[in-house]
Amino acid sequence: MNWLNGLVDLPWWGYIVVALVFTHITIAAVTIYLHRHQAHRALDLGPIPSHFFRFWLWLTTGMVTKQWAAIHRKHHAKCETAEDPHSPQVLGIKKVFFEGAELYRAESKVAETMEKYGHGTPDDWLERNVYSSHSAMGPTLMMIINLALFGPNGIWIWAVQMIWIPITAAGIINGIGHYWGYRNFECEDASRNIVPWGIIIGGEELHNNHHTFGTSAKLSYKWFEFDIGWLYIRTMEVLRMAKVRRVAPKMKTIESPRIEIDEHALAAIVANRYSIAANYARTLKQTVADEVEKLRANAHVPHLDINLSRQMKVWLKQDAKDTPEDERPKLDAVLAQSNVLSQIYQMRQELTRLWERSSLSRPELLKHLQDWCAKAEASGIAALQEFSLRLRSVAAV
Secondary structure, eight states, rough: OOOGOOOHHHHHHHHHHHHHHHHHHHHHHIIIIIIIIIITTOOOOHHHHHHHHHHHHHHHTOOHHHHHHHHHHHHHHHHTTTOOTTOHHHHHHHHHHHHHHHHHHHHHHHHHHHHHOOTTSOOOOHHIIIIIITTTTHHHHHHHHHHHHHHHHHHHHHHHHHHIIIIIIIIIIIGGGSSSSOOOOOSSSSBBSSSSSEOOOTTTHHHHHHHTTTTTTTOOOSSOOOEEHHHHHHHHHHSSSSEEEEOOOOOOSSSSOOOOOHHHHHHHHHHTTHHHHHHHHHHHHHHHHHHHHHHHHHHHHHTTOTHHHHHHOOOOOOOSGGGGGGGGGHHHHHHHHHHHHHHHHHHHHGGGGTTSSSSSSSSHHHHHHHHHHHHHSSOOOOHHHHHHHHHTOOOOO
């Protein structure tokens, strides 16, 4: 009766390894196929990995490609609003973390969402007659396969597979990824990088990077960040099984700062606006810290606390419209007591005109940028002068 124990006999740790490998393949399929390929078109996949990922996701999740892509696209389009399918900022972290899968299922039944956001997803015979029509059959078949291969151990391996995506994707990424972590960029939502090493959830841990550069096939940005999904994509690209279409823009510089900034440099600055804002805050960090220390010594500022320098860095990354209402009185109080901080903040907000939607023509924007640099270099603030020279050195993308 050994066949009742399955066709594969493993030591106890071998079954754990199998469960981890199976769930990791599922994570890779979600991040590479559903997310980066289908929802955002950041890369093209060849027929072999595309069909494999679709088949594996049918077996291990029962998710329908059109539904997943549509819901995720709507999430980006309506992020942190009442129409967002799963925002913890709107629905609460407990709701999204513990009931994320239920929120997904509810939104998948909204015909308007499927119609508006589900375009361009697979619609072949297999999709219509197997994957979409019999989505529950996949996990059932997976359970039979697990039982045949591993006997009774196949039951708990299958159970782990079934809860893996609801916990990691629906709970952790959709919930914690918009609630807790660090932010490289002050984009217009609450997305955060959970940890800088995107391994367990395939790189999706770098969620703030993704929301800042939504169509990038690579989710890591800073040198210390690691996106294992990108490693798999590059490997498939070398094997001619995938082709990257877009990655996040990176600022390039020329050796000597320009006296006159041209339209190509302006386009590069606009394309890298989040990086420019983060670089501005980083360049002015020490100047801000020194000024805050002066204010603290003189006890001029109401509500002054030890985190003010860190908070100022966040405010300098943000366009004014993105600063929460409840923080503005504190910001105004600080700026009112420091001419240096006020000047630094106002100069940051003047940069916003370069990338906000306005009626300014290209020549007018170039004139604004040229005037901004001249003003920064005449400010008497060394860090501001340094940043302006760096801005003049930005190369065309």
